[in-house]
Amino acid sequence: MISRIPRSLQTFNGKFMPLFSAYTQQHHYSTSVISNITSPHATTSTSIPVPPQSTTEIEPTHTATTTLLDKNLDLLAKINETQNVINKKPKREPIKLNGTLLSNHIIGSIKKDVEEFKANSGVVPQLVVIYVGDNKQIESFIKMKKRASESVGFKFTLDKYDSSITEEQLIKQIQYHSEDPSVHGIIVQLPLPEHLENHKIIQSIDPKKDVDGLNSINLGQIFLSKKPLFIPCTPLGILELFKAYNIKAEGKNVVVLGRSNLVGRTIATLLSQKDMTNPCIMGGASVTLLHKYSTDIDQHLKQADIIISATGVGGLIKKENVKKGVILIDVGISHQIDPTKKSGYKLTGDVDPETYSRSIAYTPVPGGVGPLTVAMLLRNTLKSAILHYKIQTNRMNRQFNEKLQQKQLEMNIKKRNSKKVESKE
Numbered sequence: 001m002i003s004r005i006p007r008s009l010q011t012f013n014g015k016f017m018p019l020f021s022a023y024t025q026q027h028h029y030s031t032s033v034i035s036n037i038t039s040p041h042a043t044t045s046t047s048i049p050v051p052p053q054s055t056t057e058i059e060p061t062h063t064a065t066t067t068l069l070d071k072n073l074d075l076l077a078k079i080n081e082t083q084n085v086i087n088k089k090p091k092r093e094p095i096k097l098n099g100t101l102l103s104n105h106i107i108g109s110i111k112k113d114v115e116e117f118k119a120n121s122g123v124v125p126q127l128v129v130i131y132v133g134d135n136k137q138i139e140s141f142i143k144m145k146k147r148a149s150e151s152v153g154f155k156f157t158l159d160k161y162d163s164s165i166t167e168e169q170l171i172k173q174i175q176y177h178s179e180d181p182s183v184h185g186i187i188v189q190l191p192l193p194e195h196l197e198n199h200k201i202i203q204s205i206d207p208k209k210d211v212d213g214l215n216s217i218n219l220g221q222i223f224l225s226k227k228p229l230f231i232p233c234t235p236l237g238i239l240e241l242f243k244a245y246n247i248k249a250e251g252k253n254v255v256v257l258g259r260s261n262l263v264g265r266t267i268a269t270l271l272s273q274k275d276m277t278n279p280c281i282m283g284g285a286s287v288t289l290l291h292k293y294s295t296d297i298d299q300h301l302k303q304a305d306i307i308i309s310a311t312g313v314g315g316l317i318k319k320e321n322v323k324k325g326v327i328l329i330d331v332g333i334s335h336q337i338d339p340t341k342k343s344g345y346k347l348t349g350d351v352d353p354e355t356y357s358r359s360i361a362y363t364p365v366p367g368g369v370g371p372l373t374v375a376m377l378l379r380n381t382l383k384s385a386i387l388h389y390k391i392q393t394n395r396m397n398r399q400f401n402e403k404l405q406q407k408q409l410e411m412n413i414k415k416r417n418s419k420k421v422e423s424k425e
């Protein structure tokens with residue numbers, strides 16, 4: 001029986017000492033400056049911040065050096081710290097929040113947990129991706145999920161359908177996977193073709209296998225400030241990034257662009273909440289959710305301490321739109337024609353890279369939030385496999401105990417009857 005919480009399902013709290021905070025101690029940032037994500041450009045602090053040096057990337061790091069990956073992260077942290085001490089340049093560089101590195105670290109940890117889980121339970125976690133249509137970009141996301149799933153030892157099943165499939169047919173297939181005990185996670189790759197209604201399709205997934213966290217049971221729990229079984233992967237990835245880099249949203253002005261359940265509405269809800277019993281402990285922010293009908297977008301952006309953008313409009317946010325010291329979390333991915341690239345295009349985010357120089361920290365595209373989405377999908381799938389295993393073993397234990405009690409009852413009756421016969425004789 002697996003009773004302890006696997007490493008990969010634990011938060012980074014207490015386990016991670018991000019270099020971000022290690023380095024602030026060393027350089028005498030007042031903790032209020034950093035823990036409140038006030039920009040080092042801001043002048044509200046009483047202690048004078050010493051700027052980071054030529055190294056612009058502050059890596060999330062780990063204090064418990066147990067694996068090679070952990071050791072690599074520690075090494076990177078030490079190199080950064082040393083550089084910070086040696087090169088005391090006055091120029092303050094924005095910090096690149098390295099989603100790829102953090103994601104690799106999390107995936108490494110999940111791999112170990114999967115090995116342990118398999119050895120103890122004999123169960124191989126299985127993720128099923130339902131995909132309708134024919135789109136190269138979407139297929140590249142699915143490939144990433146397949147590669148990552150197989151790298152940690154999951155079984156990965158792609159259930160692909162032609163765009164002509166009807167809602168009824170698709171729902172039947174999802175119900176089939178929902179009832180299959182060897183399947184632990186089911187996701188419907190989005191977007192779906194227009195004739196298929198997202199909500200109806202996603203609702204047909206068993207909430208206990210809804211590892212994208214998008215059906216009404218899981219989202220409903222989030223909106224009620226209750227613990228859901230699964231938090232949608234991109235918002236969960238953003239929270240993970242905040243934890244690893246010690247970014248606290250409490251009391252901050254957060255502006256979210258885009259109101260999808262997949263990202264915008266969900267992260268806006270999570271960051272506005274403050275409930276210590278919830279995994280969303282990084283909340284407590286004042287959140288503004290902007291969308292295509294919003295007016296005064298520029299004014300809202302200028303007020304933001306943290307901007308989370310998930311519009312898919314490449315280069316939407318420009319240098320002049322943001323205040324100095326903002327934190328930029330870019331969830332948008334779009335393609336820009338680039339003849340210098342072999343593929344003929346380059347990936348761009350919602351944030352124009354020129355904007356980074358005004359920020360205290362930013363996620364790049366690629367290499368920011370995207371890789372964390374995949375890591376969180378793996379985490380949710382392992383969580384589901386463990387949950388199903390526990391449910392099954394509990395059910396088996398209950399059945400065994402019931403049978404045992406029944407047998408004992410029968411034996412007692414037999415004994416009593418034979419005693420009665422003996423006493424009569």
Ligand SMILES: Nc1nc2c(c(=O)[nH]1)N[C@@H](CN(C=O)c1ccc(C(=O)N[C@@H](CCC(=O)O)C(=O)O)cc1)CN2
Pocket residue numbers: 140141142144187188189190191212233234262333347365366367368369370371372373374
């Ligand atoms: N059912 C879902 N559909 C979609 C989701 C989702 O979470 N669940 N999210 C996005 C797409 N997506 C996963 O499905 C996804 C997007 C981006 C990345 C990623 O790692 N991007 C890389 C760059 C990738 C590249 O080189 O092409 C990065 O940003 O560094 C992973 C997953 C919409 N649909």
